Amino acid sequence: MERMVEILKKKFGDCIGKSSDAIPRQLHIQITKDVVVKISRFLVESLEMRFLFLFASDDRKESHCFHLRYVFSIHHLDQFIVLCAPVREEDVTFPSLTPFLPRANWQEREVQDLFGLVAQGHPDPRGLILHEDWPKDIYPFRKDFVQSGKIPRQKGEYIFEKVEGEGVFEIPVGPVHAGIIEPGHFRFSVAGESILKLEIRHFYTHKGTEKLGEGKNPNQLLCLAERISGDNSVSHAAAAAQALETLCGIQIPKRAQCLRVVLLELERIYNHMADIAGVVLDVAFGFGSAQLARSRERAMRLNERLTGSRLLRGMIVFGGVRNDLLDLDMKFLISEIREMKADFDEVIQILWNVSSFMDRVQSTGMIKKEIVETLGGTGPVARASGVDRDLRRDHPYAIYHELLFMVPVFTEGDVESRIKVKMQEVYESFKLIHEAIQGMPEGNTCVAEVATLKPMRSALGYVESPRGECFHWIATDQKGKIARWKIQSPSFSNWPLIEYAVLENIVPDFPVINKSMNLSYSGNDR
Amino acid sequence: MNLILSIAQIVLVLILAPSVSWWIKKIKALSQNRIGPTILQVYADLGKLFQKGMVISDQASWIFRAMPYILFSSALMAASLVPLFFKSSLLGFSGDLILFVYFLALGRFFLTLAALDTGTTFGGMGSSREMALSSLAEPALLLSFFALAYRAGTLSIEGIVLHFSLEAPFPILFFTSMAFGSMLIVTFVESGRIPVDNPATHLELTMIHEAMILEYSGRCLALIEWAHQIKQFLFLSLLVNIFSPWGLADSTMGIHLLFSFLFFLSKIFGLAFVIGWVEIHTAKLRLFRVPDLLAIAFVFAVISLLGQLMIGR
Amino acid sequence: MQYTATGYSKPLRRIFSFLYQPARRVEVEDDGLEVLRTAKRFESKVHPFFEETFYKPLSRLILSVSQKVKAIQTGHIQLYLSYIFVTLVLLLIFLRISR
Numbered sequence: 001m002e003r004m005v006e007i008l009k010k011k012f013g014d015c016i017g018k019s020s021d022a023i024p025r026q027l028h029i030q031i032t033k034d035v036v037v038k039i040s041r042f043l044v045e046s047l048e049m050r051f052l053f054l055f056a057s058d059d060r061k062e063s064h065c066f067h068l069r070y071v072f073s074i075h076h077l078d079q080f081i082v083l084c085a086p087v088r089e090e091d092v093t094f095p096s097l098t099p100f101l102p103r104a105n106w107q108e109r110e111v112q113d114l115f116g117l118v119a120q121g122h123p124d125p126r127g128l129i130l131h132e133d134w135p136k137d138i139y140p141f142r143k144d145f146v147q148s149g150k151i152p153r154q155k156g157e158y159i160f161e162k163v164e165g166e167g168v169f170e171i172p173v174g175p176v177h178a179g180i181i182e183p184g185h186f187r188f189s190v191a192g193e194s195i196l197k198l199e200i201r202h203f204y205t206h207k208g209t210e211k212l213g214e215g216k217n218p219n220q221l222l223c224l225a226e227r228i229s230g231d232n233s234v235s236h237a238a239a240a241a242q243a244l245e246t247l248c249g250i251q252i253p254k255r256a257q258c259l260r261v262v263l264l265e266l267e268r269i270y271n272h273m274a275d276i277a278g279v280v281l282d283v284a285f286g287f288g289s290a291q292l293a294r295s296r297e298r299a300m301r302l303n304e305r306l307t308g309s310r311l312l313r314g315m316i317v318f319g320g321v322r323n324d325l326l327d328l329d330m331k332f333l334i335s336e337i338r339e340m341k342a343d344f345d346e347v348i349q350i351l352w353n354v355s356s357f358m359d360r361v362q363s364t365g366m367i368k369k370e371i372v373e374t375l376g377g378t379g380p381v382a383r384a385s386g387v388d389r390d391l392r393r394d395h396p397y398a399i400y401h402e403l404l405f406m407v408p409v410f411t412e413g414d415v416e417s418r419i420k421v422k423m424q425e426v427y428e429s430f431k432l433i434h435e436a437i438q439g440m441p442e443g444n445t446c447v448a449e450v451a452t453l454k455p456m457r458s459a460l461g462y463v464e465s466p467r468g469e470c471f472h473w474i475a476t477d478q479k480g481k482i483a484r485w486k487i488q489s490p491s492f493s494n495w496p497l498i499e500y501a502v503l504e505n506i507v508p509d510f511p512v513i514n515k516s517m518n519l520s521y522s523g524n525d526r
Numbered sequence: 527m528n529l530i531l532s533i534a535q536i537v538l539v540l541i542l543a544p545s546v547s548w549w550i551k552k553i554k555a556l557s558q559n560r561i562g563p564t565i566l567q568v569y570a571d572l573g574k575l576f577q578k579g580m581v582i583s584d585q586a587s588w589i590f591r592a593m594p595y596i597l598f599s600s601a602l603m604a605a606s607l608v609p610l611f612f613k614s615s616l617l618g619f620s621g622d623l624i625l626f627v628y629f630l631a632l633g634r635f636f637l638t639l640a641a642l643d644t645g646t647t648f649g650g651m652g653s654s655r656e657m658a659l660s661s662l663a664e665p666a667l668l669l670s671f672f673a674l675a676y677r678a679g680t681l682s683i684e685g686i687v688l689h690f691s692l693e694a695p696f697p698i699l700f701f702t703s704m705a706f707g708s709m710l711i712v713t714f715v716e717s718g719r720i721p722v723d724n725p726a727t728h729l730e731l732t733m734i735h736e737a738m739i740l741e742y743s744g745r746c747l748a749l750i751e752w753a754h755q756i757k758q759f760l761f762l763s764l765l766v767n768i769f770s771p772w773g774l775a776d777s778t779m780g781i782h783l784l785f786s787f788l789f790f791l792s793k794i795f796g797l798a799f800v801i802g803w804v805e806i807h808t809a810k811l812r813l814f815r816v817p818d819l820l821a822i823a824f825v826f827a828v829i830s831l832l833g834q835l836m837i838g839r
Numbered sequence: 840m841q842y843t844a845t846g847y848s849k850p851l852r853r854i855f856s857f858l859y860q861p862a863r864r865v866e867v868e869d870d871g872l873e874v875l876r877t878a879k880r881f882e883s884k885v886h887p888f889f890e891e892t893f894y895k896p897l898s899r900l901i902l903s904v905s906q907k908v909k910a911i912q913t914g915h916i917q918l919y920l921s922y923i924f925v926t927l928v929l930l931l932i933f934l935r936i937s938r
Contacts (some may be wrong), residue, residue: 103873165881167845171647171731178728187876192654192849193813196865196878282732284724284810290558356721357809370874467925480935507651508732508813642842650842658850817854 004081005029007047013038023246023459027396033068033085033094040070040083040097049074049081051101051376053471053493056111057484058143060089062477062490066117068094071460071471071485075394080460087117097124103376106496114141116407128524130204132156141211144418161198163189163374171507175204182521186510190198193506198499205525213485218244218318218453221482226313228487229276229523235465236523237316238488242393242397243461244318248454256320256441257398261310261436262333263321264398264463265429270299271466272380272422272429273344277417278515280351283360291347295340302336305329322447330437337430348423365501365513368413377497379468379490380421381517383414391464403435415516452480465490467520491524530617531783532533532606534578539605539763542791543755544568546762546798550719553802575748583644583741593640594742594749601753601760608763611790612775612783613691618684623671626683628665630716631756634660637750641738648730652737655813659722659734662820667712669827670705674768676834677702683764689773701837704830706769709795711823713765713801715816717758720805721817732810759794764802766793845883852885860886 003029005019017030031039031413057067065086072081080409087094096119108119110130116139127134133153139145162170168191175183183204189197209228213221224460225240227235238260245252277292290439300310306329315322325333351357367377369386375448382389390407392400408424410417458475468490477483494517500515548568555562582590606616608624638656641649675681678689713720718735730737739750767774770793775786811819851863866880911922 084935102875119938163878164880165883167883168881169647169843169845169846170840171651172840173731178730189881191843191863191881191883192846194849196881280809282729284720284727284732285808286554286726286811287806288555290560295560354807354809355813359815360809360812368874374872374874499877502877506813510731511729645841647840647842650847654847654850656844657847658854661851662854668916814853 003489004404008039008042011378012101012160013043015039020330025078026082026246026460028082028084028458030218031083033084033087036068036070036083036085037097039102039149041100042071043072043081044101047074050262051103052080052469053096053488054097054104054111055106055229055473055486055488056115056117056141057475058115058141059483061143065089066092066115066295068111068117069473070097071473073395074515075389078395078406080395082460090114093118093120095120098122098124101376103456103493103496106492113139114364115139116142116432122235126158131203131204132158142207144307158201159208159333160187160199160201161197162187165191167191168196184391188502188507193508195502195505195507195510198502198510200495200499202495203519203525205522209526210485213482215481218450221474221485222316222318225487226311226316228489228526229491229520231271232267232467232470232489232520232523234263234312234316235463235470236489237313237473238264238398239461239465239470240474240485241316241318241461242463243459243472243474244453246461247457247476248461249351250319250447250450252320252447253444254399254441256445258323258436258440259325259396259445260316261400261403262325262433263307263315264465265432265436266303266306267312268429268466269340269426270303272426273299275422275515276419278518279415280357280512282355285351285357288347288351288354288357291343291350295343295347295349297337298340298343302333302340305310306333317446317447320444321451322446327382330440334434334437337433341427341430344426351504358416360509360512361419361516363412364415364509365505365516366412366414367501371500372413375459375496375500375511376493377468379465379492380418380425381494381497382468383407383409384417384421384461389469391462391469395462399436399439402439403432405432415512418516429491450473453482454481457497458484465489467518468494468524487526489520489526491519491521492526495524528614529616531612532541532556532614535610535612536602536616537606538609538610539756539759540602540752542794543752543759544572545752545831546759546794549753549795550802550805551717552815554783565609571749572752575743575751578744578745578748580742580746585645586643586741589730590640590741591746593636594746596636597633598749598753602758604629605760607683608760609687609728610763611786614684615689618682620680620682620685623650623675623681623683624668627668629672631660631664633757635754637738643655644673644741646741648733648740649835650738651731652734656738659816659820661678662817662824663712663715666708666820666823666827669824669831670712671832673705673830674702674705676831687767687771687774690768703834704771704826704833706765706831708826709761709765711819711826713758713761713802715820716761717831718754719801721808721811721819724810730800762794762797763790766790766797768789787792808831858888860888862886 008029009016012035015032015035019027019029021027040051044051052071052073054068054070059065059067063086064426065088068081068087073079085094094117095110098108099121106126106128108122109124111117113129114118117255133156135151138151163231168189171188171190173186175185178220185201187199187201188195209224209269212223212363216224222237225236228236273292273296277289277296280292281289303312304310306325306426307311307323367381371380372385372387377387378389386409388407388409393407405428408421410420453476455476455478458473463470471488473486474482475484498514498517501517505513544566545568548563548565552562604626607622609615630750634656638653639655661685674686675723678686680689718725723734724732726738727733727736730740735754739747742750773786773789852859861883863881863883865878868876868879
């Protein structure tokens with residue numbers, strides 16, 4: 001990786017500052033903010049890296065400036081590069097990456113809303129996280145934001161982009177929906193049944209989780225991480241725990257790593273079963289959805305039997321896993337998985353034979369591969385559109401480097417492909433759990449107590465959750481307390497894709513398309 | 527005596543209509559490994575709605591307030607033209623075949639208008655889809671009625687039923703069974719069942735019938751639901767009485783009436799079972815495939831009519 | 840947000856598209872990345888089938904026929920008097936024949 005720094009220094013001269021590779025596989029490089037776009041262009045186009053996400057942090061107390069960080073990955077080398085650019089308080093502007101990398105669109109707007117930094121050249125001036133009734137110059141993620149009391153509302157207007165034309169009208173759906181799902185607003189422009197344009201607007205459940213984590217101790221942070229998105233509790237907690245463990249340079253015992261893999265795959269199984277059940281329900285095939293819902297309930301009862309929590313909460317702790325799995329539990333797990341697999345097989349065979357169901361899901365909600373790559377989609381949605389990417393294989397964590405599994409990729413990008421990806425992943429998860437249990441060594445499930453976190457360090461933790469890539473970045477301050485926690489959830493990356501998935505489809509197909517992507521509102525809003 | 531029995535038929539339509547909905551719900555629940563509701567549940571739901579208060583938008587006009595009554599009374603008037611287990615209906619006369627279709631169309635007209643009344647997009651959506659589908663379903667229904675009327679030589683429903691009940695079973699031939707197929711498809715459309723519309727969905731963007739009544743509550747909603755169930759029951763009664771009318775009572779003797787009533791009930795529930803069966807085994811069709819289904823119904827009706835005209839009875 | 844007439848009739852236009860031959864035009868945005876552009880303007884037209892095949896020919900026919908028939912309206916009272924005379928003669932002949 002020193003080669004990398006040399007190449008950059010040769011090309012960009014003084015704009016490149018100190019670099020540090022204290023954390024294995026994560027290279028941090030200081031740069032100046034004016035060359036951000038040029039360096040990103042160089043990294044993405046010439047060195048074929050992938051831009052993951054960007055975020056800001058308020059370090060005015062320690063370094064008298066804000067910091068903007070840009071994270072890139074090189075997947076064939078299993079490396080991450082973090083560029084760090086200081087932004088002084090006197091001049092809070094920074095060049096916008098969005099015209100070059102559209103996936104930075106929402107991320108830069110988030111920085112603008114929460115920190116007050118201004119992205120110059122950003123094509124969309126509207127607020128994202130904070131809605132139009134939030135006062136203009138209060139930035140909640142700055143350290144001097146006073147958290148007590150109510151913020152007074154002010155009048156404002158959010159302008160939706162619409163399609164002009166005679167006979168074109170808008171259909172607003174939400175934020176209050178007819179089922180028990182979370183709030184989110186969808187604004188369709190239609191001229192009858194075909195959708196001309198969709199604009200989404202979320203962040204109704206923005207809770208400021210990242211800021212709540214500041215100053216907490218590790219296990220409290222993991223408790224918060226589990227509540228980012230309820231059905232991805234284990235994934236977010238595991239990513240946060242990995243970030244903390246990497247930050248302190250702790251290696252957790254192998255038994256704990258195997259157990260984490262088992263928990264992550266159990267989560268993937270019940271999530272994917274629920275997703276497929278939801279899609280089947282939305283095309284009104286009651287029989288199929290009832291059977292799949294039954295399988296999912298069985299999986300959740302298995303979770304409860306093994307860990308005491310249907311959502312597998314409370315198991316991931318800083319340094320390992322809280323409880324062990326006894327031999328009895330593991331035998332039960334293996335036999336349950338065998339029966340669940342047979343049951344799942346049977347339902348899937350029935351589904352594929354119902355031609356009215358197949359007709360609904362084929363060629364519905366197609367997302368082209370180039371749109372997924374341009375907007376930075378991840379997870380099963382991306383794999384269904386031909387983007388072959390999986391963190392478990394490309395940047396292995398826990399014991400995934402020792403396990404053998406297949407990553408299903410399809411190319412049509414329609415609802416059927418997404419169901420097929422999830423279905424195959426369920427089968428792979430069954431195999432992975434089996435392998436992890438066979439290869440589980442004896443040993444501790446947790447390292448000994450860690451007093452404080454190392455001060456002035458930062459690290460990245462990452463997990464392939466059922467919805468896609470989940471990144472957590474944690475930085476500590478001089479006293480070893482958590483100073484910044486950045487969460488890049490897979491739903492935040494994927495929500496912009498739905499605006500393109502619905503084009504050329506009719507309005508009644510929207511619920512199926514939305515459910516096939518199954519994005520989390522809470523995971524997006526944090 | 528005839529009068530009392532005819533009125534009793536209408537009262538029975540009112541009482542029995544919800545039970546057919548219950549039966550179909552029960553069948554679907556059993557197929558999903560669930561127990562399903564008891565028969566009292568459907569009646570309890572209607573009763574609950576009657577007792578609840580109503581919330582009416584102050585932007586709504588008189589159409590919104592009047593529609594449930596118009597819908598319900600048009601359904602009742604259509605019910606008075608259909609014989610159930612006794613050979614004559616309350617208001618039957620020659621030509622009431624056409625009047626039946628137009629009573630239902632009257633109800634549907636006001637339903638679609640009231641859906642547009644509050645100005646929500648969901649109401650407009652449901653109403654536009656309903657109009658498009660019924661513009662295809664009505665001709666198919668009328669043509670199959672004409673085919674049957676041609677065979678029976680009369681334009682009154684009770685006349686047709688009487689004619690078919692006097693014929694031997696097997697000569698009810700190929701052409702009338704085409705009319706049966708056509709009317710069965712129209713029944714699925716009119717009662718809003720899968721594969722056309724899902725009565726149990728919560729997704730407003732996919733609804734056809736439910737979307738039109740989203741704004742209703744309380745007593746009005748109860749009347750609308752009941753009218754819908756009556757319409758479903760009437761279609762099933764027509765199918766059963768025209769295509770398997772044997773056992774219909776033509777005297778007023780108690781034992782004949784009882785036997786005819788029980789036989790009629792079993793035929794209705796048997797046909798409802800078929801509807802439930804189709805609902806279980808198919809997913810909902812994409813919206814623009816439903817016209818294809820209705821085109822099939824139309825073609826069946828045309829074949830039935832033309833076949834009888836050309837080849838004879 | 841209220842349903843428009845175009846939207847209301849869309850299902851019918853689509854089902855009977857062989858008759859109406861609807862033509863639609865969607866203008867796409869012209870800035871930003873090519874692959875991410877979405878619709879900006881929409882126009883839809885319906886081919887006036889019944890007008891073209893039924894009403895227009897009918898009105899043309901009536902107009903052309905009436906143009907030709909206009910020839911008998913010359914304005915000379917003598918011609919009109921002779922029309923009346925011819926009609927009376929024809930009537931008398933007709934009555935005679937039909938007896």
